[in-house]
Amino acid sequence: MPTQKTEPAPPIPDKRYFTIGEVASLCGLKPHVLRYWEQEFEQLQPVKRRGNRRYYQRQDVLLVRQLCHLLYEQGFTIAGARQWLDGEQADDDNQRSQQLIRQTISELEQLLVTLKSV
Numbered sequence: 001m002p003t004q005k006t007e008p009a010p011p012i013p014d015k016r017y018f019t020i021g022e023v024a025s026l027c028g029l030k031p032h033v034l035r036y037w038e039q040e041f042e043q044l045q046p047v048k049r050r051g052n053r054r055y056y057q058r059q060d061v062l063l064v065r066q067l068c069h070l071l072y073e074q075g076f077t078i079a080g081a082r083q084w085l086d087g088e089q090a091d092d093d094n095q096r097s098q099q100l101i102r103q104t105i106s107e108l109e110q111l112l113v114t115l116k117s118v
Contacts, residue, residue, distance in 0.1 A: 009065060017047070017055040027064045037067060040078050043085055 010026055020031045027034075034054075038044050044063055046054040056064075070076040070084060 012058060012061050017057060018061060020046075020054045020056070023056045023061055023064060026061055027068055029064070029068070034064065037064070041067065041082060041085065 009028070012026060018026070020034055023029075024031045024034055034044075038046070038054075041063075044060060044067075046056040046060055048054055066085075067081060070081040071078070076084060
């Protein structure tokens, strides 16, 4: 069962990799829930090492906490949370594209100024 939201989630320790047990503890879940979510959310792909042991990184822990929030607090279904995450990823891609376009326009304007001055 997820951690009650009356108490804040424990801080994420400053380390590179976390075991499935550590992530489960940090997020108030059981390990089998994390294994299930790996099948349901393509964004959640921990590194697997010898013996198929899972090692989660900091961004994975943050993603798991976001999934807990969506599923347990916001009432999303698995499909709805998956769709929301895909939309967030599309928004990030869209923002990067817009930034690249603005940068290209700026460079072209600078080039035009340089050409006019010659």
